[in-house]
Amino acid sequence: MSETALKGSIISSPSPSPPPTFPHLGSRPKSIAKQYAAALALASTTDSSVHDLHKITWGQRRFVIASLLDRRKSRGRRSWIGNHGWFLAELKRDNTSSGDIWCCRLCDDKGAPRFFNAQSTSSAQAHLYKLSDFPISRIPWGRTSAKKELEDILSLKKAAVREELDEAVTQIHINFNLWTSPNRLAFISIFGHFIDRSNSHQSRLHAFRRQIGSHAGENIAYTVRNVVRDWGIDRKIGVSICDNAASNDVCLRNFYTNLDASITRADAEARRMRCFGHILNLVAQAFLYGDDAASFELQSEAYGMLERVEEDLEHWRAKGPVGKLHNIVKFIRASPQRTEAFKAHAREQEEADIYKLAEESTAELEVIQNNATRWNSTYMMIERALVKQSELNSFIQDLGLEADASKRVPMADILTSDDWKVLREVSHILEPIYNMTMRTQGWGTSGGHGRLWEVMTGMEYILEHLEDWRLLYEDETANHATEERRRAQGEELESVADTKSMSARPFVVRQTRERPLRQSRLPSRLQGFEITPLHRRRETVLSACPSTSPLFNEGALPVHSRGDYLQDDARSLQWLRDAKDGIKAYFERWYSKNDDDSSESISATSSLTPRPEQSSSRNR
Structure with a gap:
């Protein structure tokens, strides 16, 4: 090769780059968190030697996961600092452990992990305390910490309430009630009511605890007495409000006479205030289920627990249209599929009704299931059924075409036109009781809505309402008896003049004068009541x-x-x-x-x- 060619080849070939004078300064070591995760991923499920474990390095220091090096040691690591870092075993040059250390995760997140001797956790805890954004000083840790914290809060709040009670300008009036949980545990709640220094009405919960033993009056009085003495208000007790159970009469006589020996039986009765809401509940329960409403409820619960479905249906069916409606609603709500089928049917009915120009849709409204315990659930069930009457009737008719009898509503539960009339009347009878219950419950405001004076006027209002309906039944019964007597004598029947003007009767009666024959007699649950002249x-x-x-x-x-x-x-x-x-x-x-x-x-x-x-x- 000529000298010229040799020079050209040398010039055309790229010259090699010189070796780097300094190492790359932009590299950053992996965080302890990433190395710890990698070490866990590569770890074996069996005990391993130190040579088999993945090493975690930081600078000139080498570590392995302490729990992998000695799995027995990991069972004893219960310190709360483990939630904020990792326990590692540091290695010597000969790969033997020099001891356990703890690495702070919060510092590792900042790129500067710090290591502390794990033989004692005091230094690690002190490190965490110094972190300004770490609320360890306010959050207790331990098995009983939550319980202790709640007890401290209760003690603090109880002292504040006790101070309010001491400064009250009135006596402390209490009300209490008992409740049985679904798992058959009895509880009692006790509230106190008073006027504070700013002349504002205040109510405080004094106790919600287990009621041990029987529900006898003396036993309840023992519980209430212990609560008021615990709060230091046994010398400031005013009146007591509770329901109408006979055991509460015994309870309050025992309660007051043990608090103050000078209180007589008449004094205790004067301080006994009966719950108006419970009175309204008893009125509605008696109207719906008769005088022994409690037995009806218990019988229904017994059938439910024993899964005797047919007996329970017949039990409700005996209560007339209300019971039949209960069974229909129970049938519809028996499964999600049947409930959705009823909604779909309601939507179809609404779309097919071409005469509705502008009316709120009721297709998505569900039927409401009642129970024997809460009478207002029966009222709401009837109200909703009246809104969806046409949808219920057509749905039941469509189900009647099913070949499977289990998919049809039983014939004994199908509501007739007379049954719907009865349900509408029941709704009108219960409506004032429901409205009065809703008005007087809760806190009394603006001189009403639960104040004492509304009890008397409310009773007068309800009594007048029920008397009007009772007079209607009496008039219809008298007219029917006259018709029967004339028919027996072979006389030509003529319309019997009403003994009372129609204007004096309830509005719903003036709307629909004609009544089914079996409804022209006074219901058995209303017979025997002494009607007071207006x-x-x-x-x-x-x-x-x-x-x-x-x-x-x-x-x-x-x-x-x-x-x-x-x-x-x-x-x-x-x-x-x-x-x-x-x-x-x-x-x-x-x-x-x-x-x-x-x-x-x-x-x-x-x-x-x-x-x-x-x-x-x-x-x-």
């Missing part, structure tokens, strides 16, 4: 007070709409005088200005309000 209704309501406590009279008299009637009628005037005397005696005994000067007491004025100069110095 002109004595208010006297009856006041004298049939739901408690012997004169406090109901105090709530009723100032707002009574027929004060003139009470003054004019001799019997009512006597009741009025007795009521005022009872209120005066109660206030003189328990609301005197002070214990040393009992002769100077609060007089019961016509408005039954305390004198201004006394209101600030006495406990209400």
